[in-house]
Amino acid sequence: MHVHPLITDSATLANLCARLSQAPFVTVDTEFMRESTYYPELCLIQIADTEEAAAIDPMAPGIDLTPLLTLLTDNDDVLKVVHAGGQDIEIIYNLTGRTPHPLFDTQVAAMALGQGEQIGYSNLVDSWLGVQIDKGARFTDWARRPLDARQIEYAIGDVTHLSKIFPKMLERLRKTGRGAWLDQEMERLADPANYANDPDVAWKRVRVSSRKPEVLGRLKAIAKWRELEAQAKDLPRGRIVKDETIADLAGHAPRKQADLAKVRGLSQTWAGNDIGARLMAAIEGARPLPEDEMPPREDRKPGLGKEGALVADLLKLLLKIRARDIDVAPRLLARGDELELLAAGQRDGLQILQGWRFDQFGRDALDLVEGRMAFAVLNGRLTMTRTEAAA
Known part of the structure; x- marks a missing residue:
């Protein structure tokens, strides 16, 4: 060459x-x-x-x-x-x-x-x-x-x-x-x-514990402001404001710009300079997050209670076995969230129930959930076996 x-x-x-x-x-x-x-x-x-x-x-x-x-x-x-x-x-x-x-x-x-x-x-x-x-x-x-x-x-x-x-x-x-x-x-x-850095969705990268629309609305506004400031200055977003400070500002909004001097993680000079004024404008202009933008509750996967969580664990074990048997990385076959949705009863829109993933893993996963397959140990090796119900 x-x-x-x-x-x-x-x-x-x-x-x-x-x-x-x-x-x-x-x-x-x-x-x-x-x-x-x-x-x-x-x-x-x-x-x-x-x-x-x-x-x-x-x-x-x-x-x-x-x-x-x-x-x-x-x-x-x-x-x-x-x-x-x-x-x-x-x-x-x-x-x-x-x-x-x-x-x-x-x-x-x-x-x-x-x-x-x-x-x-x-x-x-x-x-x-x-x-x-x-x-x-x-x-x-x-x-x-x-x-x-x-x-x-x-x-x-x-x-x-x-x-x-x-x-x-x-x-x-x-x-x-x-x-x-x-x-x-x-x-x-x-x-x-x-690869599009959309300032309007930047808030989804910041973790907050609150689900109040007012807090999430401020979080969206502040995260958008930070993204635009970082882009304009060509600086890492953490150099503008760190995530934990954004979360704190969203949960406990300052009432006036002078209060920025008391916020942990911000320079006291922000209490009187232009960047502090732009931050306050973003906070004051924030509106409660609309219902259709609210993030899903992590604990609201359809029907996934204690028993469903156990079924999801079995599916993860099945995934490891199947990936081992065909010599492929488990993540290529299925994602953990899809296994939880399958365990909870969802069938529509899951990649593991479509195309080659269904042939290689999804069919067995569905059979396990619906009682047509079980685990067995043969010659010291964990395998899957058809149940009498399947027969």
Whole structure:
């Protein structure tokens, strides 16, 4: 494979993207810094196919990333391969408002191949290629220039290794017939809605114990204010106000701006400055949360009392057994909340009762809940067996 020198000019990048646009797939990775900013600061983009690989410097003066972004988000003929690519996808979304598509995440694929739920990149490379990755440059300052040869070599390796692993993974998925299992997961990963930082729903990330509409209405208003302040200043939201302070403000709202000086977690200067005034405006403008926006009660899963909780525990045990038997990560088969809903009597809208998940797990789960299946120990191994009722 030909590895290009670091690309810092628009013409070289455009030529590279023109060639890669003819490839069946490209592997993609990014290096970024986000400790002191709201939006991740993109510092390096790596891309490869089976013939060539390159690192692109997005911080190079005057470089036009349009051909690369177009390849990633507008060319549906080229599959984009990532590993644990959520943050990489977020960066592309922030730049374009779109996500790479079609998409293949090797961490998700590894779940279908029995390699655990969140296999790390170095373990993936070791298991598929027998290569030990030097992690020395992993925590480097990617924003500092110039980048040295070791940094670039480390970064390029992320996509060159992946370009060798992906065809092997694809072949094994075809042999096992599990490729179709991943379609829904990949579509979910590529959904732009996952990466939109909507200030109107930011309150859902903050934990409060109260369910009073007035408190939740203030929480929504304050969390929205914080999100907009963080975006405008490009600072981490915790640098503006921490979650626990927001929860405190929502539950015990100050009556006037001068009272902000008494709030734990806020600077006393907020009692008289502009940011304090904007916070008070958000609090004063808050309205009780409407009934249709109220979060569901965690203890109101339909019919899930003590007996239902026991049934849910049995379903979780069944999930472990089934995942072991077919050598797949349990989380790919079912989520815990779906098992609780099934135990509570819900049948409609559950993924485990649809498609391949029903064939591989849902049918047995339904039979267990409805008395047609039971646990048994055979030769020291926990298994499932049909009951007389099923017969």
